[in-house]
Amino acid sequence: MPLVSMNEFLPAAREGKYAVGQFNMNNLEFAQAITQAGTELNSPFIFGVSEGALKYMGIEFTVALAEAAAKQSGLPIALHLDHGSSFDVAMKCIRAGFSSVMFDGSHHSFEDNIRLTKEIVKAAHAMGVSVEGELGTIGGTEDDISVDAELASLAKPEEAIRFYEETGVDALAIAVGTAHGVYVGEPKIHFDIIEKVAAAIPAAIVLHGGSGVPDEMLRAAIKAGAAKINVNTENQVAGTAAIREVLNKDAKVYDPRKYLTPARNAMVEVVKSKMTQFGSVGKA
Numbered sequence: 001m002p003l004v005s006m007n008e009f010l011p012a013a014r015e016g017k018y019a020v021g022q023f024n025m026n027n028l029e030f031a032q033a034i035t036q037a038g039t040e041l042n043s044p045f046i047f048g049v050s051e052g053a054l055k056y057m058g059i060e061f062t063v064a065l066a067e068a069a070a071k072q073s074g075l076p077i078a079l080h081l082d083h084g085s086s087f088d089v090a091m092k093c094i095r096a097g098f099s100s101v102m103f104d105g106s107h108h109s110f111e112d113n114i115r116l117t118k119e120i121v122k123a124a125h126a127m128g129v130s131v132e133g134e135l136g137t138i139g140g141t142e143d144d145i146s147v148d149a150e151l152a153s154l155a156k157p158e159e160a161i162r163f164y165e166e167t168g169v170d171a172l173a174i175a176v177g178t179a180h181g182v183y184v185g186e187p188k189i190h191f192d193i194i195e196k197v198a199a200a201i202p203a204a205i206v207l208h209g210g211s212g213v214p215d216e217m218l219r220a221a222i223k224a225g226a227a228k229i230n231v232n233t234e235n236q237v238a239g240t241a242a243i244r245e246v247l248n249k250d251a252k253v254y255d256p257r258k259y260l261t262p263a264r265n266a267m268v269e270v271v272k273s274k275m276t277q278f279g280s281v282g283k284a
């Protein structure tokens with residue numbers, strides 16, 4: 001099965017009140033772990049690739065890994081640029097084989113965000129590629145980008161409606177109180193914003209910063225209308241902890257497969273538990 005646009009499964013998730021997970025791919029082991037979890041649970045999923053990860057893996061390796069995952073599993077998988085910063089990066093990804101792109105224009109003015117997102121939607125849709133936009137600013141750290149929690153701002157429902165109407169995005173990330181990276185304390189999620197926006201527009205509502213969010217909050221977010229949830233940090237933490245354990249136990253280990261296999265297994269468990277919480281099991 002070739003890579004698919006997010007429109008192959010997000011409308012059904014929205015309709016069926018479950019969410020499809022975006023799991024960030026950072027290397028081969030992430031790609032394998034996410035694919036194994038999806039295969040065991042027959043779940044659709046999205047490979048999210050940030051610009052930092054793209055730089056690390058190289059665009060050809062990235063696309064080849066995702067295509068191999070789709071071919072091997074037969075699952076509906078989207079390869080999605082995560083937090084894309086420009087029209088040029090989005091086009092480069094689409095030309096290389098990405099089936100979906102995010103343009104994160106949240107650091108621009110509202111009007112500029114609309115204008116820039118609209119240009120990407122026009123070009124991407126002409127090639128059958130789905131687009132995610134972003135409104136409000138999500139706090140925390142991802143790659144080299146840090147947003148102070150104090151400066152993070154929530155999305156405004158009226159703006160989200162206008163943003164959708166003017167851009168025609170397929171999915172919309174709205175800042176509702178979650179953050180990237182590891183949480184200090186519990187997040188305070190504004191479920192009312194998700195509910196208002198989901199009721200007003202047909203695009204899939206996206207929850208970023210899905211790592212470390214307690215189960216009941218994830219359930220409430222999905223109930224309110226979130227149809228895509230992003231997870232990266234929890235896989236990074238679980239994988240790294242497994243590597244640390246092996247290396248701490250035996251200082252003589254030098255074969256990477258000896259520590260990368262437990263890391264990969266740990267990530268399979270994380271992804272399976274998220275797919276189960278999101279309700280996407282059996283939906284491929």
Ligand code: G3H
Pocket residue numbers: 024048082083142179180181182207208209210211212230231232233234
């Ligand atoms: O875009 C990626 C996700 O929002 C990552 O969130 O740091 O909570 O895993 P996370």
Ligand code: ZN
Pocket residue numbers: 083138142180208209230
């Ligand atoms: Zn994010």
